[in-house]
Amino acid sequence: MTPLPVAAFERETPEVARYLIGCLLISRVGGIATGGPIVETEAYGKDDPASHAYRGLTRRNATMFGPPGHAYVYRSYGVHWCLNAVTGPIGTGEAVLIRAIEPVFGIETMIARRGRDRLRDLCSGPGKLCSALGIDGGLDGVPLSSDLLTIYPHADNGSGVVSSVRIGISAARDRLWRFTARGSPYVSRTPSREVPVSVR
DNA sequence: AGGATGATTCTCT
DNA sequence: GAGAATCATCCTT
Numbered sequence: 001m002t003p004l005p006v007a008a009f010e011r012e013t014p015e016v017a018r019y020l021i022g023c024l025l026i027s028r029v030g031g032i033a034t035g036g037p038i039v040e041t042e043a044y045g046k047d048d049p050a051s052h053a054y055r056g057l058t059r060r061n062a063t064m065f066g067p068p069g070h071a072y073v074y075r076s077y078g079v080h081w082c083l084n085a086v087t088g089p090i091g092t093g094e095a096v097l098i099r100a101i102e103p104v105f106g107i108e109t110m111i112a113r114r115g116r117d118r119l120r121d122l123c124s125g126p127g128k129l130c131s132a133l134g135i136d137g138g139l140d141g142v143p144l145s146s147d148l149l150t151i152y153p154h155a156d157n158g159s160g161v162v163s164s165v166r167i168g169i170s171a172a173r174d175r176l177w178r179f180t181a182r183g184s185p186y187v188s189r190t191p192s193r194e195v196p197v198s199v200r
Numbered sequence: 201a202g203g204a205t206g207a208t209t210c211t212c213t
Numbered sequence: 214g215a216g217a218a219t220c221a222t223c224c225t226t
Contacts, residue, residue: 042207050207060222077208078220084207097207127208168207188208 003145009068013045024152029134034106039181040099049171053093064093073140080127164191
């Protein structure tokens with residue numbers, strides 16, 4: 001199975017966020033495969049006051065300005081790790097936050113890492129999925145085609161994807177830059193207002 | 201050096 | 214749905 005090519009991360013960031021729904025995210029941290037299909041993403045794109053990159057390059061967000069197709073891993077609220085896929089050409093600070101996956105591979109390992117045994121509690125949030133997959137700051141900047149962290153394409157990509165407003169931000173609340181797999185019980189929160197997404 | 205601020209999670213109501 | 218926990222990062226003195 002071939003990982004997503006870098007070209008897949010070079011389109012407009014919201015388009016990448018939509019496209020990633022259904023793609024397979026696999027971690028092999030610790031030599032154990034964990035992961036599953038992506039069911040929730042958010043775009044942090046151009047001229048976006050909600051983005052870490054909005055006020056320019058800093059030490060934390062430097063990876064966002066690097067090459068597309070790499071992982072941007074940052075610490076949230078001092079305790080959680082969050083995983084992004086860097087998008088756009090070098091020099092632009094854009095990324096897609098991977099917010100939730102459907103837990104499929106390495107369930108026992110993910111249960112142990114999370115300290116929770118209900119399937120829906122394993123990967124239903126950006127901090128949760130990093131915990132379940134063993135992702136931490138040491139993976140910041142690694143290619144998403146690497147042995148440690150890989151995103152694979154999925155045949156059914158595109159169907160059943162809906163958009164809604166992003167979660168946990170205070171700026172640019174009107175942008176429909178959150179994407180979820182319609183009806184998935186593994187998202188962080190059920191979207192209040194779902195808007196259909198056109199598939200090209 | 202100090203203060204404000206979260207791209208969150210968990211628990212309780 | 215609301216509130217607490219918790220601390221690295223960033224910006225302002």
